[in-house]
Amino acid sequence: MQQPQAIIRCEAGGTTGLGHAVRCSALAGRLHQAGWRVSVAISDTGYAAVPDLAALPRLRPETAVETPADLVILDGYDFGLDVEQKFRRAGRKLLVIDDAPTRPHDAHILLDSTLGRTADEYESVAPSACVLAGAAYVPLRPAFRRARAERWQRFKAESQPPVQRVLVSFGGTDPLDHTGKVLAALAAHAPALTFVVVMGPSAAHLESVRAQVAELPGAELHIAPADMAGLMAGCDLALGAGGTSSWERCCLGLPTLVLIIAENQRPGAERLAASGAAWLVEDEPAAIADRFAALLADSAARAKMAEAGRALIDGRGLDRVLLPLMPSQSILDGRVSLRLMELRDEALLLDWQRHPETRRYARSASAPTEAEHATWYRRLLEDPDRLPFFVQEETPMGPRPVGYVRLDWRAEPVPGWEISIATAPDHYRRGIGRAALNLASALVPREPILAHVLPENEASHGLFRAAGYLPFTEGWYRLSPRLTESAA
Secondary structure (H helix, E strand, O other), rough: OOOEEEEEOOOOHHHHOOOOHHHHHHHHHHHHHOEEEEEOOOHHHHHOOOHHHHHHEEEHHHHHHOOOOOOOEEEEEOOHHHHHHHHOOOOOOOOEOOOOOOOOOOOEEEEOOOOOOHHHHHHOOOOOOOOEEOOHHOOOOOHHHHHHHHHHHHHHHOOOOOOEEEEEEEEOOOOOOHHHHHEEEEEEOOOOEEEEEEOOOOOOOOHHHHHHHHHHHOEEEEEEOOHHHHHHHOOOOOOOOOOOOHHHHHHHOOOEEEEOOOHHHHHHHHHHHHOOEEEEEEOOHHHHHHHHHHHOOOOOHHHHHHHHHHHOOOOHHHHHHHHHHHEEEOOEEEEEEEOOHHHHHHHHHHHHHOOOOHHHOOOOOOOOOHHHHHHHHHHHHHHOOOOOOOEEEEEOOOOOEEEEEEEEEEEEOOOEEEEEEOOOOOOOOOOHHHHHHHHHHHHHHOOOOOOOOOOOHHHHHHHHHOOEEEEEEEEEEEOOOOOOOOOO
């Protein structure tokens, strides 16, 4: 297959912080999984500040406009309309990431994952863009979705764990030393509590914080930890800023005190607090100490905060951003694309599952009860090893689901994604099954896809063979990766 090319233009370090580059690196990882070749155009300082970018081929920023690409991702407040128009004149498809509808844009796709943001807020400043708005689109690294599932298993075993480990993290650079201020305000709680301090290697006050940590019994200092998601998931309470890391904490269900350290973070932080997913605290030592003590003593508030955060951010934002970038497929009298299954789709899928034609070749011939389906469906949406999608058709009245496709990672009979597909009742014989196979294979072209087919299901045997799947053991087909790492 021919690899699409993407260029990410972002910056990091100093007063810019690391948030722009971190979310861009998450997008780069998902694009790579979907078969893209991704490069980053960034300064020396920015490249050194974010270790996650080291795996990407690097371009000099001044060469980005002239470098051929199928997609350019632009993330930074210093990249104005003039920069966007240079890429547009060069014929590039442009995805711009912003955090407020305060400046004009000339983008094909505009991503603003601020909590409560709506697409219509960009009508006047980005009238021609496809706007992906709201916290559902937060581009978190996949490790957070997996850590979320693991943390929740621990949480269910112990309804509200006592606070033992407290995360203190104010971004990779923390130019105003909020880390030091918080440690000083809460020092009396050590060693009863373990303070887990996270900073970047370019943090302005790293050495003074290192000295503070050394004086706090039991405290830990982690500099650019390789497994940030796992480290955070092992904590019971957090203090941090209101930027990108807020969404990581919400995804994990980590109760948090949020300090507003920049005015552009204030609207999002206030919305976060209004949702119940965090408490705000003024940037003043006595207020920090008092608010922390109150939350430490209130296990019910922490439990509600954890639930609210998990409800806001499910960790699937990368897939929601990716899908509009994927090509659609033709069917009889129309075209189809994919969208993620959402909690609101539970009843629709149950109706399809109960249809006699759906059950005809299912592994279980009996239809699930409503309670059984509800339990299964919620587990499906939470499982980081499962990718459930509806196949949707564009109509004059808007998109409508006409089928579904699901990819489940499994280790046996060989490692790969097991695919399950079904066409909605009343939409048979329109080519939806074949389109679903093509759409799914485009999502994971670097990995094998497996299919289990009952012996009597002749139509499915023919469908998978026609799509390039080959039998490899009784009842199983395998589609080899269309893109190998050596070709990447």
